[in-house]
Amino acid sequence: EAGVVQSPRYKIIEKKQPVAFWCNPISGHNTLYWYRQNLGQGPELLIRYENEEAVDDSQLPKDRFSAERLKGVDSTLKIQPAELGDSAVYLCASSLGGPHTDTQYFGPGTRLTVL
Amino acid sequence: GQNIDQPTEMTATEGAIVQINCTYQTSGFNGLFWYQQHAGEAPTFLSYNVLDGLEEKGRFSSFLSRSKGYSYLLLKELQMKDSASYLCAVVEAAGNKLTFGGGTRVLVKP
Numbered sequence: 123e124a125g126v127v128q129s130p131r132y133k134i135i136e137k138k139q140p141v142a143f144w145c146n147p148i149s150g151h152n153t154l155y156w157y158r159q160n161l162g163q164g165p166e167l168l169i170r171y172e173n174e175e176a177v178d179d180s181q182l183p184k185d186r187f188s189a190e191r192l193k194g195v196d197s198t199l200k201i202q203p204a205e206l207g208d209s210a211v212y213l214c215a216s217s218l219g220g221p222h223t224d225t226q227y228f229g230p231g232t233r234l235t236v237l
Numbered sequence: 238g239q240n241i242d243q244p245t246e247m248t249a250t251e252g253a254i255v256q257i258n259c260t261y262q263t264s265g266f267n268g269l270f271w272y273q274q275h276a277g278e279a280p281t282f283l284s285y286n287v288l289d290g291l292e293e294k295g296r297f298s299s300f301l302s303r304s305k306g307y308s309y310l311l312l313k314e315l316q317m318k319d320s321a322s323y324l325c326a327v328v329e330a331a332g333n334k335l336t337f338g339g340g341t342r343v344l345v346k347p
Binding site: 170 | 241270278279280281282285287324328334336337
């Protein structure tokens with residue numbers, strides 16, 4: 123079974139440029155998460171989707187970050203414009219979903235460097 | 238909100254045992270996960286505890302005490318490949334939101 127797929131794996135951009143990350147979750151997983159992980163720290167949740175609905179985006183900096191999951195499968199996270207402090211690894215995770223706690227499975231992440 | 242503490246770094250010898258502690262303060266609790274993360278790779282699931290007690294899975298065991306807000310991950314018969322960061326994550330009572338600690342970097346030496 124394929125895991126969570128993310129692309130690109132690495133991205134280097136100059137500040138003020140836009141950037142987008144793509145995620146394909148594990149087949150059949152209804153819940154999708156975007157996390158940001160700074161060096162030497164644990165991941166921090168940015169947004170959580172149940173199917174195509176964003177049910178928790180309280181940690182998403184909405185002035186420059188946006189996300190979508192139009193058909194309830196793939197998702198895109200965008201930053202426009204990027205700032206130096208956005209340099210981090212952006213992780214996508216998915217889980218089966220439902221009312222009970224279930225295990226989140228992570229993709230390899232996109233390492234973003236903003237110059 | 239959640240406050241999750243774990244040591245930053247630990248060093249141990251191949252074949253030895255290491256215990257990684259995690260303490261948490263939370264207004265709600267719906268379980269605790271441990272993940273392993275090798276440098277530059279995705280976190281991978283190790284264990285989930287929601288009831289008090291010890292869960293054993295091969296060389297790895299995880300313990301939870303809800304009354305003390307405390308968990309540990311025990312790694313036995315350490316191998317070089319166990320050198321990685323170990324992340325403690327607590328599930329809030331509402332929803333499936335994980336809040337991670339900063340991670341403990343374990344270095345296994347020959």
